[in-house]
Amino acid sequence: MKLDVLAIAAHPDDVELTCGGTLLKMAEKGYKTGILDLTEGEMGTRGTPETRAKEAATAAKLLKVSWRGTLGVPDSDVQPSRAHKLSLAKVIRELRPRTVILPYWEARHPDHYHASTLGYEGCFLAGLKQLPLEGEPYRPFKILYATSFEGMPPTFIVDVTKQYEIRRRAILAFRSQFRPARSERKQRVYLAIDELDPKMDLLARHYGQMIGVKYGEPFLQKELMAVEDIVALPVRSI
Ligand SMILES: [Zn+2]
Numbered sequence: 001m002k003l004d005v006l007a008i009a010a011h012p013d014d015v016e017l018t019c020g021g022t023l024l025k026m027a028e029k030g031y032k033t034g035i036l037d038l039t040e041g042e043m044g045t046r047g048t049p050e051t052r053a054k055e056a057a058t059a060a061k062l063l064k065v066s067w068r069g070t071l072g073v074p075d076s077d078v079q080p081s082r083a084h085k086l087s088l089a090k091v092i093r094e095l096r097p098r099t100v101i102l103p104y105w106e107a108r109h110p111d112h113y114h115a116s117t118l119g120y121e122g123c124f125l126a127g128l129k130q131l132p133l134e135g136e137p138y139r140p141f142k143i144l145y146a147t148s149f150e151g152m153p154p155t156f157i158v159d160v161t162k163q164y165e166i167r168r169r170a171i172l173a174f175r176s177q178f179r180p181a182r183s184e185r186k187q188r189v190y191l192a193i194d195e196l197d198p199k200m201d202l203l204a205r206h207y208g209q210m211i212g213v214k215y216g217e218p219f220l221q222k223e224l225m226a227v228e229d230i231v232a233l234p235v236r237s238i
Contacts, residue, residue: 001032001066001067001094001095001096002032002095002096003032003033003034003066003067003095003096003097003098004026004031004032004033004097004098004099005023005026005031005032005033005034005097005098005099005100005101006033006034006035006036006092006095006097006099006100006101006140007019007023007033007034007035007036007100007101007146008035008036008038008088008100008101008102008103008115008119009035009036009037009038009102009103009112009115009146010037010038010039010075010078010103010109010111010112010114010115011037011038011039011041011044011075011111012037012040012041012052012053012055012056012059012070012174013041013052013055013056013059013171013174013177014037014103014112014115015035015037015101015146016059016063016167016170016171016173016174017171017200018103018146018147018217019101019146019158019217019219020059020063020163020167020170020171020217021158021160021163021164021166021167021204021215021217022101022146022158022160022163022217022219023035023063023064023065023101024062024063024064024160024163024166024167024170025158025160025162025163027063027064027065027066028064028163032066032067033063033064033065033066033067034065034066034067034068034069034095034097035056035060035063035065035067035068035069036068036069036070036071036088036091037056037068037069037070037071038070038071038073038078038084038088038111038115038118039070039071039072039073039074039075039078039111040052040053040070040072040075041075042074042075043075043076044075044176044177046176046177047176047177051176052174052176052177053070055173055174055175055176055177056068056173056174058170058173059170059171059173059174062166062169062170062173063166063167063170067095069091071084071087071088071091072087073118075111076110076111077111078110078111078114078115078118079114079118080114080117080118080121084118084122085118085121085122085125086122086125086131086133087122088118088119088122088123088125088126089122089123089125089126089131089133090126090133090134090135091122092122092123092126092138092139092140093126093133093134093135093136093137093138094135096138097140098140098141098142099140099141099142099143099144100119100123100140100142100143100144101143101144101145101146101219102115102116102119102120102143102144102145102146103115103116103119103145103146104116104145104146104147104152104220105117105145106152116145119143120143123139123140123143124139126138126139126140127139142221143221143222144219144220144221145219145220145221145222146217146218146219147218147219147220152220154207154210154218154219154220155219155220155221155225156218156219156221156225157207157208157210157211157216157217157218157219158216158217158219159208159211159213159215159216160204160208160215160216160217161208161213161214161215161216164204164214164215168197168200171196171200172197178196204216204217211234211235212235212236
């Protein structure tokens with residue numbers, strides 16, 4: 001399989017929350033997209049890994065991704081270790097994505113910033129010819145960082161206004177996380193759906209407003225953007 005875009009993140013639902021709309025938009029353009037969850041999210045406060053796997057499959061279907069897999073890294077212990085980097089490099093060689101989306105490199109949750117490093121270094125290793133690893137050497141062309149919950153000014157924003165409602169449904173597919181069973185409602189850690197929904201809406205509107213649309217998803221890249229045609233540039237200045 002040859003993917004155009006592969007989004008890599010620590011836990012199932014991370015990708016949906018940061019760049020689900022963009023993945024859907026790319027699939028609608030005809031690109032082959034994929035999601036690699038580094039862990040099964042087995043340390044999640046609620047639900048079992050089996051439930052989350054089912055929820056992840058539902059979300060993947062909504063976002064029209066061609067491939068979704070799990071790397072098998074232990075949840076809450078996403079370290080950029082040699083072993084994890086090699087197994088990630090193997091997946092990169094199999095899927096050969098042109099563009100890879102990683103979590104932004106700073107985060108509150110150690111799994112998220114470690115996922116960023118592990119993702120980058122796995123992509124790098126995948127291109128080394130002498131690596132004792134099966135598969136043709138391959139390195140993605142572009143690495144982007146999805147950054148929804150951080151204060152960093154993005155490099156660019158993708159208009160996901162048309163994809164927003166399905167993105168929302170893909171996030172809500174993880175209902176065991178956001179809609180706890182009645183018996184679990186007294187737990188102290190409580191990610192209530194009525195808090196998550198307006199918060200998602202607010203963030204996507206905030207980034208959308210920055211480019212003059214209703215909903216947007218922000219990204220960073222470490223390189224500068226090259227522009228071919230300054231007359232065709234979007235986003236009104238005055
Ligand atoms: Zn996460």
